Amino acid sequence: MLTVSSLGNPMPNDYTYNEHHFVPSQPKVCIIGAGPAGFALAADLKSRGTDVLIYSHPTHHRQASYVLDKGYLKAKGKITSTATPDVTYDISEAVSFTKVIILSVPSTGQETILEALKSFDLRGHTIVAIPGNLFSLVPKVGLEVENIFETNLSPYSCRMHEGELIVLGKKKLIYIGSLHANLSTHSQTQIQHIFPVEVKWCHNIIEVCLSNINGVFHPLMMLMSAGRIESTAGDFMIYADGLTQSVANAMLAVDSVRIAIGAAFGFELKGVVEVSNECYGHDFKDLVDLAQNSGPHNNLKAPPDMGHRNISEDVPDLLVCWYGLAEKLGVEASPIKAVITLVEMATGRDYMEAGRNMRKLNLEHLSRNELLDRFGVGKSKLCI
Template sequence: MSRYLSRFGRGLRFAVLGAGNGGQALAGYLAWRGFPVRLYNRSAARLEAIRERGGVKLEGRFEGFGRFEAVTSDLGEALRGARVALVVIPASGHRALARAMAPHLAPGQVVVLNPGRTGGALEFYQVFREQEVHPGVTVAEAQTFIFASRVVGPGRVRVFEIKHRVPVAAIPAGRTRTVVRLMRRGLSEFVPAAHVLETSLANIGAIFHPAPTLMNAARIETGAGFDHYHEGISPAVARVLEAMDAERLAVARALGTRVVSAREWLQAAYGVVGSDLYTAIASCSAYSGISAPDEVNNRYLSEDVPASLVPIAALGQLVGVATPAINAIVELASLATGVDFFAAGRTLERMGVAGMTVDGLWQYVLRGEKIFAASGKEAYSGSGAW
């Protein structure tokens, strides 16, 4: 990658793609830190107030003003000359954005999904292969989003908290160090993960979001407001989450990847301990006051089901691990919303790994080389051309 650095100069310019809660917070923070930042959003209307002010006002955890180099709905303008493109949109829009970005990317640029959910980097990477993007472009994904943040007014965003540790991995894995080195210049919380299977299968939102939404659908549709975690996750709901989590862990084990359980994650993230998942969630004060969605068809279904549960189930098929609990939630979500998520979500084909063996998948993740079970080898050297 070093031979491409000269085209971007010594400065580090960021393009932040997406001007929602997370995008405004991330762009504002980096600009406040003094980096050149270009903020992109497909809809120009969302950018009007930000463009008038020239940036966003940060409140809460950080206080200050982040002034942007550009505020645009022109994707080419946003990406031109940017060393790092930070994708901060719902995962359901990743595939379309990857296609739109493809003609505008240049060797040496780094694209980081914030976060990738499950299989996000694999899907982006596959789209870039299909669109013949230069292999000097790097794709990576963060395991989680760095901030808890909300837009609180026109050109104003509040950052409630910043995570202390955000694992990130590139495909192929050998490029992760380059990505981390760049990201840590602006965000020291980014740390290297082993590979994108680790970042993808450590997706706790896949467990905590869709099932409680579906199992509280009547409460949501009658307008009875309640806390998503402390009131929406009863002992019975938690048992379903534990079954789903056991399947996620089984898929990871079959792939030779170590990820923590939901209970272990709660202990590491918030210091809470419980004899079961229900007890751990109930004793987590950080979840107090987090309201349930006000409609059933929300991002906990429209994003977490197709971009988290579907790819976990698909990877389970690849390694021969049954995922009946996860499949049941996907089917219920499809019935509740009228969307066939198994057809619309991140399948093995969309992630570019259909027909691979486990060994072939590892070769792909670590080296960027495609090896299929019966049809021979389609290789990418990682340094020059697909």
């Protein structure tokens, strides 16, 4: 066996000469973010022979410290394993471990991670943000990265309690894209090689962000169950008990705006149930059917309070940017605005200002046509 470095390729990877042809060797992967989604990905990749290092930010070490204290990670459900994951609090170790970094922190934590990364030369690195929520457009003051990819969702539905991981569901596919659409098939193959699920290439990160259906599910489910969440500290099933027909009706109003924004860019976005069915390989007929019968959803307990990332991530980093795009494009978006306003009234937070608005994403100066020129389907070619 020979190993040859793929110098000059847009993606960092090595190739191994095996029998009569070159095949990509299994890369080393560093996962930044030591929560359930990061640990689930680590356990899955490790079981496939990938060398994985997990980085936990030193001030966000809730689950990492349980795992390190116990000395092992026990995973149950769709992934069953007991293993000793390699975990570090040292960002320089994370950067030097591999050229492939997967970001698995809530998008509200991405800037903290960028701050930790800013003194490193990442011109040979690839970062995949799971989910991206337009991470590529967040100003990176002086930080240059070789490639950035974004996904719409995490491959897993999972939770963690005191260092023990429960994986309720594993998706069959997730959506992925980059800022620039002219990605070679070779680079796509290398990205697919890293992932334990199929990746479906979108035109660009705007289509990926609009395909993060958590923006449809989470804020409304939380808002419309706020009383029950606060009076029971989340002692009920958020989907099975919380997603009833009226909640579903409200979600569909938000979903129709999401699809209309996509249509203005020229994307043919699927409805929320169709995206979920496609990702999990299900065939639920509507939202209530999904909430009652989908294994990855119907066993999820409600969060204990309204500070949860179902609100604090999905409102500022999805709904606020969807609303900003809709305003630019002249798409009627009052259902989305209504949800943002109610959440702001309930929490006292100014998410329109704090979230990924057009100014934060550096899109404020673009006219409608310039926005469409940059991200519309006419201008960006589909890579597959």
